[in-house]
Amino acid sequence: MTKPAMRVAVTGAAGQIGYSLLFRIASGEMLGKDQPVILQLLEIPDEKAQKALKGVIMEVEDCAFPLLQEITAHSDPMTAFKDIDVALLVGARPRGPGMERKDLLSANAQIFTAQGKALNAVAKRTVKVLVVGNPANTNAYIAMKSAPDLPKENFTAMLRLDHNRGLSQLATKAGVAVADIKTFTVWGNHSPTMYADYRFATVGGKSLKDMINDQDWNANVFLPTVGKRGAAIIDARGLSSAASAANAAIDHIRDWVLGTNGEWVTMGIPSDGSYGIPEGTMFGFPVTCADGKYTIVQGLPIDEFSQACINKTLAELEEEKAGVAHLL
Numbered sequence: 219m220t221k222p223a224m225r226v227a228v229t230g231a232a233g234q235i236g237y238s239l240l241f242r243i244a245s246g247e248m249l250g251k252d253q254p255v256i257l258q259l260l261e262i263p264d265e266k267a268q269k270a271l272k273g274v275i276m277e278v279e280d281c282a283f284p285l286l287q288e289i290t291a292h293s294d295p296m297t298a299f300k301d302i303d304v305a306l307l308v309g310a311r312p313r314g315p316g317m318e319r320k321d322l323l324s325a326n327a328q329i330f331t332a333q334g335k336a337l338n339a340v341a342k343r344t345v346k347v348l349v350v351g352n353p354a355n356t357n358a359y360i361a362m363k364s365a366p367d368l369p370k371e372n373f374t375a376m377l378r379l380d381h382n383r384g385l386s387q388l389a390t391k392a393g394v395a396v397a398d399i400k401t402f403t404v405w406g407n408h409s410p411t412m413y414a415d416y417r418f419a420t421v422g423g424k425s426l427k428d429m430i431n432d433q434d435w436n437a438n439v440f441l442p443t444v445g446k447r448g449a450a451i452i453d454a455r456g457l458s459s460a461a462s463a464a465n466a467a468i469d470h471i472r473d474w475v476l477g478t479n480g481e482w483v484t485m486g487i488p489s490d491g492s493y494g495i496p497e498g499t500m501f502g503f504p505v506t507c508a509d510g511k512y513t514i515v516q517g518l519p520i521d522e523f524s525q526a527c528i529n530k531t532l533a534e535l536e537e538e539k540a541g542v543a544h545l546l
């Protein structure tokens with residue numbers, strides 16, 4: 219029997235990431251090859267943006283995706299978010315060369331206040347929200363705070379691109395397949411302060427840290443490479459990452475909805491106080507997912523180096539949080 223369709227809202231749907239995202243959602247790569255979808259797409263109420271959105275919709279229609287039941291264009295979050303199961307909040311200004319993601323805070327914060335309020339008013343109470351627009355952790359925090367009637371666990375920020383970047387760098391360094399690396403994670407903020415942590419990672423049951431056995435490479439090559447990868451892409455492409463960001467968004471929601479079979483992934487989620495991270499702080503944690511819920515991996519030992527890295531990324535998040543307190 220055909221499953222009932224799931225309603226997915228995507229904001230910034232006519233942007234770069236949107237163009238890499240929509241076709242994959244409609245083809246079933248995000249929610250499953252047996253899951254019909256309805257796409258509710260939001261763009262700014264601007265003639266050019268709405269016209270571009272119509273063009274993207276025409277292309278999606280021209281793919282004749284069997285799982286796509288309906289696709290609609292919106293300029294108001296109150297209609298775009300009506301009864302949705304999943305929200306991908308992508309629409310926001312991207313940074314350019316020489317900027318840090320937190321430089322976007324004032325430009326983008328208001329978007330997430332308004333969209334949090336709209337989610338609060340019209341989305342399904344079980345809606346799963348992923349914030350991609352930067353600075354992603356603090357925007358997710360703003361959206362969560364602006365939606366007091368929704369469970370705070372429904373709000374997440376995208377750390378999966380950092381997770382995937384880390385896996386790829388580790389696989390190259392150790393000469394192993396990405397798919398064979400288990401139990402890797404990235405702690406903290408989606409910013410250069412993030413802490414990509416392979417102390418617990420294994421390959422075929424063996425410690426990846428022991429295989430690499432190079433703390434100098436960890437501290438001086440690996441961490442800066444993963445942390446500054448977004449800037450390196452902007453430098454090379456002249457535009458911020460898009461296809462890899464869309465891919466990470468698909469991975470994040472697919473794993474949250476369909477589960478990880480006990481494997482670790484990284485999600486930016488509101489802390490429950492684990493590992494001394496203040497409750498509510500939108501922080502990258504190692505999680506496993508099952509039955510549509512994520513659970514933080516508990517009991518990991520945090521050594522002195524790791525604690526210093528975690529403290530640094532937490533301090534940055536606290537500073538960003540203080541910077542938007544007047545909006546909440």
Ligand SMILES: NC(=O)c1ccc[n+]([C@@H]2O[C@H](COP(=O)([O-])OP(=O)(O)OC[C@H]3O[C@@H](n4cnc5c(N)ncnc54)[C@H](O)[C@@H]3O)[C@@H](O)[C@H]2O)c1
Pocket residue numbers: 229230231232233234235236260261262267308309310311312313329349350351352353354376377379380408458459460463
């Ligand atoms: N978290 C991550 O890992 C990650 C990775 C890559 C990019 N990003 C961020 O994602 C965001 C989007 O990137 P992009 O490359 O697609 O940018 P883009 O400029 O190509 O597209 C953004 C789109 O959002 C729309 N938009 C702006 N405000 C909106 C609003 N209030 N409601 C609906 N739509 C709105 C714009 O009109 C535009 O079409 C940026 O903030 C970027 O920094 C995050």
Ligand SMILES: O=C(O)C[C@H](O)C(=O)O
Pocket residue numbers: 312313319352379447448449451458459
């Ligand atoms: O770096 C950026 O500004 C875009 C994105 O967050 C990325 O990590 O590629």
